[in-house]
Every structure is written in C-alpha cells, then in structure tokens.
Amino acid sequence: MTTTERRAHDLSFLSSLIGAYDGSQVEDAMYAFWEDGGWFRPSEAVDEEAKPFTVIMPPPNVTGALHLGHAVTLTIEDALIRWHRMLGDPTLWLPGLDHAGIATQSVVEAQLAREGMSRHDLGREAFEERVWDWVGRTRPRITSQARRMGASCDWERTVFTLDETPRQAVRKTFVALFNDERIYRGARIINWDPQMLTALSDVEVEYREDEGKLWHVRYPFVDARGNELDDGVVIATTRPETIPADVAIAVHPEDERWQPHLGREVRLPLRGFSRLIPLVADEAVDREFGTGALKITPGHDQLDFEIGERHGLEPIRVVDWDGAMTSEAGLYAGLDRDEARVTVAEHLEEDGYLVRTEAHIHNVGHSQRSGVVVEPLVSNQWFVDTDALAAEAARVVRDGEVRIVPERSTSVYLQWMDNIRPWCISRQLWWGHRIPAWYCRDCDSGALIESEDGEFTVDEGSHPIVEMQDPTVCPRCGGRDLVQDPDMLDTWFSSGLWTHSTLGWPDETDDLKRFYPSSVMETGYDILFFWVARMMMLGCYNMGSAPFETVYLHGLVRDALGRKMSKSLDNVIDPLEKADQFGMDALRFTLATGSTPGHDMRLTDERLEGSRNFANKLWNGARFVLGEVAQAEGAITDASAATALEDRWIQSRLAAVTESVDELLRQFQLGEAARQIQDFLWNELFDWYVEASKVRLRQGDLAPLGVLARVLDAGLRLLHPWMPFITEAIWQQLKPYLPDEGGCAALIGARYPQPGDGTRDTAAESDFQAVRDVVTSIRQLRADYRVQAGQWSEVYVQPQPETTQPISASTALIEVLARSRPLHVIGAGDAAPSDQVATAVLPSAEIIVPLGGLVDVEQERGRLTKDLEQVGKRLRGAEAKLSNPGFRAKAPTAVVEQAEALAAELQRQRTELEARIASLG
C-alpha cells in the first residue's frame, strides 16, 4: 500500500501490524492524516482573545539538506507546538526558507567553476536566473524532509526570505534606518574574503590559532641628509609583507625607552622604498610586547587603522581584493600575499634588517564560509550603527521582557550587545537582497568606478538616494541617469526581520497583530550573535517591542566521540538515515532526551537503539491492551469503578507523572519530562500494572480493562509531543474503546493530561510499594537459591500491622508475580517454619520461604549478616543525625519525624535479623 492510497485515511492497516514496531509503515500515513485534517493550522474558531502560542521556525537554507541541527530544532519546536495544541491554545508554527546569500552563491559558483566559467562570464542577470533555477529544484527537498520529521507546522504560511513581503520589510527597514542615520556608507577597515571577493561582518570571521613566525625587523633612523644610521627601532611583526603599507611606528607615550626618540623618523627597510615614517606615541601600544614598538599599517589592521585615524595617517593598500600585492607594493606587486611574505622576509635578512625570527602561535581570522585567511582592508561599505539598537535589545533582556534558556546564556548575550561594533551589511555578491540605494551618474560620477564588464563599485563621496519607491530622478540635479548600488545585503539582515516579516510586516496584518511577538525562538547557541541578536535589535526597532518571549538555545549534536561533525572528518550523521534505521520517533526521542538546554550531546547508535526499543515496548504493550479490550467487546467499565489496590496505584502514579510533566514542560525541561514519561510507561504501566492486570483478567474479572484503556490513553497523550507517529497510530486503534471516542478525531488534537484530577492517592502508592517489595523479595530469594523458574514455592509472609491489609488483599497477585503457591499471610504471633528456610526482613513484612534441601545454612547466614550490616550502618547514620542537638532544634518537624520513624524501623529490622541469624544455630 502506498502513501497516496492511504490518504483516504483508512487507518485500518494499523491493526494488521504485528510483532516488532516498524515506523516506516506508519509515519507517512500519519503525517498525511494530520495534514489533510488541517491540524497544522491555528484553529480560527477558538477564542480570539486567547493568547496564542507561536513559534517562527528558523528558516533552513533553500538549497540545503536536513542535518542534525535542523532535526533538533524541529524535534523541540514540534514537541512544544504539539503540547500547546493539545492544551487547546491557538497555535501557530510558521515555517520558512532562507536564501542564504553567501552559502547559496558559493554552491552555484562552484558548479560554474566545474563548467569552466565564473559568474562574470554569465553576467549578473543570467547568474541570478541560474541560482533561481537551482533554488527551484532544491527547494522541495528540505520541506519534504521536515515533513518526514513530523513537523506539524502550517505549510500554507511558508515564507521565503526573497518573497515580496520580506522584500518590502527589508526595504522599509533599510530606509528607516538610513533616514535615522543609523545606516551609512563609508570607508572603514573591514574583513575581506579574498576568495569570495566580498566584505564580511565581524561575526563571519572565525579566529583560529595558526603557527606563524614573528619577524623582528629594524627600521633605521636617518640623519639630516637622509643617510641611514646604525641604530633604529626594532619592531616585531607577523606580516612583513605589509611593510610597504607602513605609515608610522608607534610606541607607548610613557615608555621611557622611546621618549627621547619621539618625533624622529625611520626609513622603511625594504628594497625599492626610501619612505620615511614618523615615530608616534599612542596609548594602544602594549609596552610589554616585544620591544614595545609597533609598526602602523592602517590599511591592513584594525588596531592600526584606529591609531592611524588618531594621528591623521592615511592608509595605504598593498594587498589587493584577490590577495595579490598591489602596485603600492613596489617590486613585490603581483605576488600573492603569502609569497610576498616569504620574499620580503628573505630580502630583509639579506639586507641586514632582520634582527631575528621566532616561531609564534597567534589567532588568525578565517572566513567562516570559504575558510581562507581574511584580509583586513579599507573599503567603502554600508554599515549599521548598532549602538542604540543594541542598547534596546540588551534592555529588554535585562528587564526580563525576554527570557533566555538556559539562563547563563543571558550574560553571553549581554556581553556581546554591550560591546557591539558597527555592522558591515554590504556584500559583494549577486544573490540576495540588493541594497536599495541609487546613485546619479552626474552627481556621483567621481564616486562610481566602472569596470569593463559593466559592473561598478562605489567609492567615497557618493550621494546615495534611499527611498521606499525606486527613484527615477536625482533629487540633487534632476538627472535621470540613476544606477542602483551593486551590492547585496548580509543575509542576516533579512533574517533579522524574520520575526515580523513572516507575519506580513510592514503591512498591519491580522497575523501580525495576533502572533507578534512569538512565544519561543528555538535555535542553536552557535547562532546567538548571528541571528538571535539581530532579530532582537531589528524586532525592537521595527515593532517597538521584543520579537519573542523566550529564547531557547539547544546544544550541538556531536558524534560518538564527542567531536563536532564535519565533512573533513567524515563523521557527519544523516538524521534521515538514522530515522530509516531506527524510526523517526526513536530519533526524535533520542534527540529530545539527549541533553539539557544549552548542552551538547553525543548521538550514538546505542542510544538510538534504546529509543527504538522503547517504541517497540510501547507498541507491544499497546497491542496487549488492544487485544484485551477488543476481546471484551465493549464490556469495559469506567476506570473509576476499578478499586483494587493496583488500579488505584497506577492511576495515582499517572496523576503524579502528569503533574511532574506539566511542571517540567513549563520550565522548558523537555528532556526530563520525556524521560519521566518513558519511565512511567515502561517500568510502571507495562512492567507492573499490565502484569498485575493479567491476574484478574485471566479470572474473568474485566475491571482492569477500563484502567488499562484510561492509563494507556493518557500515556499516549503525554508522550505524543515527542513520539507523534507511534502514539497516533496506537491511539487510532484505541479510540473506539475510549469513552466518547477520546473526545477527538485524532490524538494530535486531543487534550493533554492536566494535573489535579483527584486521582492522586499516596496511600495506594505506599501500599502497593509494600506489595511490590514482597514480590521482589521473594523473587530475589528464589533467584539466590536457584529455584527453577517454572517451579512454585510455598511462601510465608508476615506483614507489619500497617501493611497487613494491602498484602492480604493482594495475595492472588503476589502468588502469580512471585510464583508463590501456597502463599500464607500470617499474623505477627503466628508460627512459621524455621527450618530449611530462606528469609528476608523488609520494612513492610518478613518473608519466609521453605526451600527444603536447597537451603545452605552458611549461605543463609552470610546473606542475613550482610543485610544486618547494611541495616546497622544505616541505623548508625540515622542515630547520629538524631543525636545531633542542632538537628532536632532546626530541621523541619516533618524531617525530624521521618528520621525518627526510620530509626525505629531500622531498629526493628536489626532485632529481627539478629533473631534470624541466631536461629540458624
């Protein structure tokens, strides 16, 4: 049967599935069932006043494929969304796609390169068409992959960052910031990627430690006639190739070594240069480093640029856009910057200016995208003055208007915001949002530098025209020969508008009014600065309020060895491959329970297997329940009518878990919540209640059926946000047996269990615990003495007064679960066999198992002595605590009473154990 055939939503095939759970047989059908049912749309009928729960999905790259980062985001967001949908909140999860400027362009350029072409061979328009073509072909992949994950987002609202509305949003934001004088064009030192041939922002530069060299170079003083003297200033540099761009030597103003020489000049010690540069004083120089003298190269260093500005020194550019040396580099012109470094160093050495060379490990900036070493260059670019934007973005976090989970990330965020620098937003790319600025060929003729292929760059002194409508006339001269700025905007500029451009802004749409700000922004901590920070700044700026209430940052998924996944290590795990192997629910469960917020996790097959096994356990446990209720043909009584101890116990446990899960989810502790649900279903429902229920069911007592149905129903509801496919598949089978058919057509829309339904019964919990202890103890004794599993044992149980009733009432249960028949529940004074018996002393009872010849007196003595030691140790601890005068005086009464009761109980056990040991002779 194919997916399309199942779209009629005949889910009857589910009942034919047997044995081991196989997610691939149900996942597609379940997704189609939900989507066709319209479950992913926010329900329009609900109370318009109700506060909606909104998540705007981080848009994956249109040309990308689903990786584990997406998988984590989708898992967490889907769980949150499904939970809120089941709470009955109006729920919107809005998906989208990002054009990913540099990333996408570089992929297409790589394709062109394989065809022996560059984008310049195609020209701007044809290149853009080519990218659109590629985007059109790859776009469906990522969305279909998100569907496979089970993402219950509203696909009808999908937004692409290059759609008309986001374009308008970009335009409006740019114009507003420009008019506010928060966007400007100017020559500044920027990070240049010589491979991608574009400017980068500071955050797009990754600093890595490289092994380099530190060249100590002497810049000679000259006499009045310009003749070199023997002494000079020795500086240390890692970049001798930039010596031709040196404009000064700087020392610290209070450094007495250099004070006598301030104002003197030194000569560039390089072949073909006779330039003299001054010795200046600047506080930015570190006296401790090297000789305390620093060569100043404002054209190729951020710090030097700032020092140069303070001293009125003009930058010189010796490294060109492509990384080769410019004509300013004299005889080194044309060499690659790396070659020039080697050559310059050789010449310095030959000419006697190289004092020494040492190995030096230092941080070198690499382009995040291309990986090449970034070249700091002075260039005319567009910038956002972020000071005021960042101040507001920091304030809303400081004032608690936005909460960051985990909380410690708050300080990272604030630290960054408080030290922000202007944001370079122009990129020399052809793919993305074009900068909405125009120039007049008449007014700006001096600033527009045209190249042969019709492209041009904009130099200083231009007069950009920035308006909401494309201008046709120059406001200065009335000229009509206008050209648009050639550059594109940083992708993160449009991504920064994502929180409101997806909802229709700049139009005042209903969606915008209803869903802004969103409830949770969930993403990896690695894009806190790239994305979250920008959304905060631009959201506050455009909307006047923070764009979301909570930022939830998840950690990175690492491989089994804890390494970051990378193509070069060849350790990349494909989430879909793992889903094929273990089932999508298992993958989701593993990712959700793998770590706590903000912490990295390791993904291993062992953990995936564990989750798969859980899915299988659930499937088979449910098959048992379904089989029993089907057999009863509707003779299911209400769960509240079942009043046996185990009935009350499991329902109380359900209430307890429900309460805990609710609390955890409200604190964004998704992983812990899922773990507790798993624990409840496996270790309590399936291991104990189901086994207990069989005892009565086999006797024809159908009372447990109502409880099984109710608890399974609630368990499926609780688990659904994490394991949507299997829970829905089972629930569809269970639904006909539920009162009122469960109140809904599908689990995805059913009500989430809520705390406080009155079924909590702590007495039942402790009573059943006593029964469990008896069962476990008998099993333990039997195992210790190697009683054959199939053989029944006669057992005497002598309960404590307070547990007599529950244990007596549960004899049939204990018999079956512990293979104990006949089972004698005897009173405190009643005689029990004392010869050839194995015994155990429990808080709730004593267990006596006559085992005939199996019992070894020495073994029994050893066992009981070990127990006695344990009890004695604990008793000493309890007594020490109680004899501490401060404890009784200061600890809460309840804690003191508890300790007293424990001490009394341990004393009783000790006495009993001593008697047992004595009776062994």
Added chain:
RNA sequence: GGGCGGUUAGCUCAGUUGGCUAGAGCGCUGCGUUGACAUCGCAGAGGUCACUGGUUCAAGUCCAGUAUCGCCCACCA
C-alpha cells in the same frame, strides 16, 4: 586577557527552591522460549558525586579556591 560550561557507575548522561539507602540507558554477571514484546522478562554486581576548604542541624546540590577538559569573546603586533 576576560567570560562560560563539564568533571556523578566500565561508557553516555539525568539529578533547578539543600533533606529517607544518589538514578536511568547501554555494557557486565546469573536465570528465563509463562500466548504484548528476546528490540523482552526476572534478579544481581558496580559510585570516597574531580580535589581542598567554608557555610549549614544537614551539601552531588550553596560559597571560595585548585586541577583538568572543552567552548565563547577580545585590537597584543
């Protein structure tokens, strides 16, 4: 140079207002084909909670410091 995180069973990790014997999964040992499940069941072994000091009646949990691993930020050439 700053900031943050990890250090808990052989392995991977939970443990969020300090309070009974610190938990789970995997792995390990023994037993087991009882009609939901061997992707399972039952029982068991296994931990000085990195270290030192402090606060407290009470510390894995709070404070200070140390060690070690890792991450982020920063203009030491």
